Amino acid sequence: MNKNKEQLLNKRYKAEQRFRLYGQSAIFMALLFLTIFIFKIFSTGYSAFQKTWLIVPVTFDAELMMLEQNPSKEDIQDADYYDIALKSMADLDPNANEDQENELKRMVSYFFEKEIKNELLNDPSLIGKTKEVYLTASDDLDQVFKGNYPRDLPEDQRRVSDYQLKIFDQLVANGKVESKFNISFFTNADSREAELAGIASSFMGSIFSILVCLMIAFPVAVLAAIYLEEFAPKNRFTDFIEVNINNLAAVPSIVFGLLGLGVLLAIFQLPRSTPLVGGITLSLMTLPTIIIAARASLKAVPPSIREAALAMGASRMQTTMHHTVPLSMPGTLSGTIIGLAQALGETAPLILIGMVAFVNTIPGSPMDPAASLPVQIYIWAESAERGFVEKVSACIMVLLGFLITMNLFAQIIRHKFEKKWS
């Protein structure tokens, strides 16, 4: 009897321990996913912040460039650089036949002509002289140099030929290959060539969309929250508004994309692919989030504040505008920032309103076609070229950095400025 009891108790204690273990492992799993996730992104993405350059001696031959004696700045601007560019690449291997010369040319980006031109524009006295110029390596060689490209594949399955690898290895051995911080990743617009593609256009697109979103969503949401929390009579109509807000907060984002497409583009004829339309669509999406946050922080202002103001003879509007709303602002603002951070990471609605178009210029206003950072991630992730994989991860790192900063900012506002009522 006694033994039986003890056994039962032991069993129950074991069950207790098991249950506890399940809980611990669930937490562990969730955190493990997070770690794998972040590790994966960083390990594939960090190399995109480096860019591989080939150092190639270029002879600025005036004849080949069709330049006359003492050329003016305009002459240098209009000169023909293709031939010297081609020649300097071909000179890497004096014994190269025509096919091999072509392969040599493809070791650098198609931008190489312009890079040589810029060199001369910076220093016109180079005419007739030879100088070692930094040329952007092609994305495949870039990947080879970073060790992301399997070299042991058979040649016909590789985008880099044995010959190119041989020359490249010679260059490496001579110290003519260098890795530097990839500035162009931040200053270039999107490009079909992985080595030249940058995030500047999508970054500006994101900024413009978010600004439009903020300018529409914040005032409307705050006003709506003030009305619902401070002035609205309790009746069926305001209940209906509440149900609407709560539902909108849970409507899938792609439905807002359909709204943008069906109403903003088809009926109001706003320009396609622009941050303006994107921002309006996102603002409709963030509206409920901000309203809910603003209402919560209005609700947190204790009634004694209102009563005191009313007792001093302030009208209800004055009480609200002079006391309640300013006191609720920290909470509202941090809610707004969190809502904007959500909007910043949103992709699907922007795809539907056409912000996936290939944009190779940096937009200067919300009315110019643009992509946004998450859409850029999508576009690059769909590209087949290996060079884009690290770009995607790098772009994700930039986006996550942005989101983390915004969330930290929201936390700081909340902790620093929010009054604790007790």
Added chain:
Amino acid sequence: MNLILFTFIVLLGFTSYYFGRKKAYTIQSTKKRLTALPQFYGYYLAIWCAIPAFIIFSLWAIFEPTIVKLLILSDYSNQGYLDDELNLIYEKTKALSRGQFTGEITPFIEASAEKYLSLRSIAQSSKVVIVLSAIIASVAYAYKRISSNSRTREPVEKFLNAVLFTASLAAILTTVGIVFSLIFQTIDFFKVIPLFDFVFGTHWYPAKAFVRDSSEALDPTMYSDTFGAVPIFAGTFFIAFIAMCVAIPIGLMSGIYLAEYASYKVRQYAKPLIEILAGIPTVVYGFFAALTVGPFLKELGTSMGLEVSAESALAAGGVMGIMIIPFISSLSDDVITSVPQSLRDGSYAMGATKSETIKRVIFPAALPGIVGSILLGVSRAIGETMIVVMASGLAANLTLNPLESTSTITAQIVVILIGDQAFGDPKTQAAFALGMSLFLVTLCLNIVALRVVKKYREKYE
């Protein structure tokens, strides 16, 4: 032009505020008692400046294009053009007047372009004149009222109240906009494709509708086997089911652990860390699923002798499940913490262990809230787009094998609508019909879930 006018009106608004307030001070200096604080006199005047401007601006924005179009096209009215041709002529005219027209310029169109420009400039200048005179008239009226020291605070506050009320209508307007944008295309779609074929058809192959020569008349029988949504609905629920298989156990158990077992310190760090998972954009999950999880599962399957698609439902669903973990864990954490302590104390007093208390007392008490949070998670799984677009298949495939690829409602919407769309095409309309069904399904789930959670909260408050 509009911008200059707008700035000017804003400036006028500020000046009228200033004058209103100044008037109040003058009244005060005559030892008369003011009916409100001086700034209300200013606000009063400024509002009287803003209202007419706003009304006229919106009237112009609504009616100017239509009237101009009518006037331009009246030249062509008796030449027997069709409506579409007239629209085209109007578009050409507009393009030419902006200097962006590239096609052949006929004298007719050139004439209308000139007429268009002159009409526009007439409209613009008349707008300026009307706006300014209206402002002057209304401000003069308001100034007179101020001078006789009539009440200003009440009208100003009434106006503010009206503004606040209008803002709160935004939520309703958005819902109306969603329904509005979906319903017409959906109705048009069901005019061509019978509802029955859509709901019960088992072949989804919208690309077929693309091959159609646009000059041919619409032939409904052609589409009879094209827009059967069963494989898509099945795929959607299947992927959502896989996601929930991952999210419910992990989310629920971590919610329970955080609420009942975790020490303050663990809770302080683990909770925000898990919530980071909710803050990661879905496109990032999609990339992760497509480039890491998919190939990994494929390799794993091949090594075990299984045939796994690189775009398997398992990869998309699994990653989606990870995304949903924090929603379920933090909602169920909230729900469990709000179960009254007395229930726990009662159970401990009867000699139950902690896990027994949780399983037999707290869990049943918190069940409605937990069900609500799970329903919200399901709604999110069904509406999730980027993960499925990037990681699951794009061809609709009726299967229950998690290792094969399937497609979902959201993925199909994106596939159909990416790039240029032709409104009026059954393919585009199909996307809206899918959007409508998505909206309705998630709406039902949300309403039920929110109601359940609300009821539950009221029970213990």
